[in-house]
Amino acid sequence: MRILTLDEVPSHSWPYQSAAPRGGTQTVWFPLLRGTVDALPDEVSALLVLSDLQGVAPHALQDGAVALLGEVLADELAILGELGELPPPGTIGVVLAGDLYSDVNANVRGASGDVRAVWRAFAEHFRWVVGVAGNHDTFGGAREQARFQQRPGIHLLDGDVVDLEGLRVGGVGGIIGNADKPGRRDETEHLRQLGTTLRESPEVLVLHQGPDVEGTRLRGSPVIRECVSAREGLLVVCGHAHWVTPLATLPGGVQVLNVDSRAVLLERARASA
Numbered sequence: 158m159r160i161l162t163l164d165e166v167p168s169h170s171w172p173y174q175s176a177a178p179r180g181g182t183q184t185v186w187f188p189l190l191r192g193t194v195d196a197l198p199d200e201v202s203a204l205l206v207l208s209d210l211q212g213v214a215p216h217a218l219q220d221g222a223v224a225l226l227g228e229v230l231a232d233e234l235a236i237l238g239e240l241g242e243l244p245p246p247g248t249i250g251v252v253l254a255g256d257l258y259s260d261v262n263a264n265v266r267g268a269s270g271d272v273r274a275v276w277r278a279f280a281e282h283f284r285w286v287v288g289v290a291g292n293h294d295t296f297g298g299a300r301e302q303a304r305f306q307q308r309p310g311i312h313l314l315d316g317d318v319v320d321l322e323g324l325r326v327g328g329v330g331g332i333i334g335n336a337d338k339p340g341r342r343d344e345t346e347h348l349r350q351l352g353t354t355l356r357e358s359p360e361v362l363v364l365h366q367g368p369d370v371e372g373t374r375l376r377g378s379p380v381i382r383e384c385v386s387a388r389e390g391l392l393v394v395c396g397h398a399h400w401v402t403p404l405a406t407l408p409g410g411v412q413v414l415n416v417d418s419r420a421v422l423l424e425r426a427r428a429s430a
Contacts, residue, residue, distance in 0.1 A: 158324070158360045158392045160412055161426050163192035163404050168422075169242075171233060173226045174263040175212040182264045185212070187226065188419050189234075190403065193426040198322035201284060202244040203424040205234065208254030208291070208365070208396030209417040210275065213263045227257045227275030230420070235282035243422065246282045250321060253279070254396040254416055255291025255330060255365035269293040269339065273305055280310045285321060287312040289330035291365045291397065292340030316350035318357040327359030332366040332397060333378060344380060351384050360392065367395025367413055370405045375415070385411055 167188035177183040187210075197204070207230070216224040218232050238246040257272040259265075272294045279286045290313065296302040305311065312319045314328030329350045334341035342350070354362065368382030369375060376398040385393055386409040393413045400415040407413065414421060 158197075159195045159390070160392065160404060160414065160423065161193045161195055163421070164190050166190075169237065171214065171230065173212040173214040173229070175259070176264050176266040176268070178266070180264070182262065185418075187212075187230065190419060190421045192404075192421060192423050194423045195426060197423075197425045198324050200248065200322055201250050201324070202248035203422050204250050204252055204361075205283065205420060205422050206252040206254070206394055206414060206416050207420040208394075209256045209399075211256055211259045211268075211293070211418075213259050213261060223261060225257065225259060225272070225275055227253075227272070228278040231275070231278035231282055234420075238282075244424065247284055249283050249422075250324075251279045251283045251286040251288075252326070252361070252363055252394055253286060253288030254363055254394050255289050256293050256396060257291065258293050258295075267293060269295060271295050271297060273297065273301075276305075276311055276313070277308075280308065285310045285312065287314065287319060287321060287326050287328070287363065289314055289328040289363050289365055290340065291330070292332045292334075294330075294340070314354075314363065316353050318354060318359045324361065325357070325359045326361045326363060327354040327357060328363040329354055330365055333380070348380060348384060351381065355384065355388060360390070362388075362391055362393045364393060364395045366397045367393055367415060368407065370407065370413070373405070375400045375402065375405055377413075382407065 258270040318327040369377035396417040
């Protein structure tokens with residue numbers, strides 16, 4: 158799969174509360190960019206790709222009660238589809254690249270917690286949901302996570318690949334780091350998981366921690382870049398480290414789409430007349 162176009166100006170944006178860098182809470186805007194890809198499964202009109210939804214917002218469908226940003230976005234985006242401003246939600250596949258939690262007051266940076274409600278909110282409206290855990294995401298205890306992963310339409314990946322109507326999507330969650338801390342693996346194990354996934358030839362690879370782009374300020378992992386750069390035709394989706402420019406192409410032709418704190422809707426390009 159290859160991204161052909163990507164708008165620079167958001168088509169929609171939503172205000173939300175997020176933890177400020179120096180303490181307290183700040184109001185920021187969550188943007189939706191639109192783009193096109195060369196191919197999608199026949200019954201899928203678009204992919205909705207998001208990550209790092211670390212904030213809260215009033216939920217209009219819950220009398221204004223504060224909810225996780227991802228829960229609010231799932232409903233807001235579905236409504237736009239029902240109004241015809243986006244494709245119908247039942248034809249859109251959702252890709253989540255991790256870190257979907259915020260504490261209720263949105264004043265703790267790097268808070269960790271249960272994100273199953275966000276996944277369920279997207280699964281309720283959209284065709285299917287696939288993705289990985291971020292280093293701040295939890296899914297309940299072991300039994301709860303196992304039950305969650307058995308829910309229809311939900312595909313939480315970590316070192317594996319799933320075929321979704323002919324689209325092969327692989328994923329590796331977490332980040333490289335001290336394995337004694339949640340959401341982290343040592344470099345050797347993380348790269349082993351990544352290698353196992355790549356051997357199954359995914360078309361889309363979902364990572365929480367993505368590659369860097371050498372010679373730029375687009376931050377990420379050099380060793381992950383080395384692992385994925387030779388996979389011609391691969392689209393890597395990631396978050397974790399924010400990029401001002403969301404799309405980059407590695408020297409070998411691999412595209413990297415960074416969706417940290419943004420959503421991107423990728424629709425099938427229309428055939429030229």
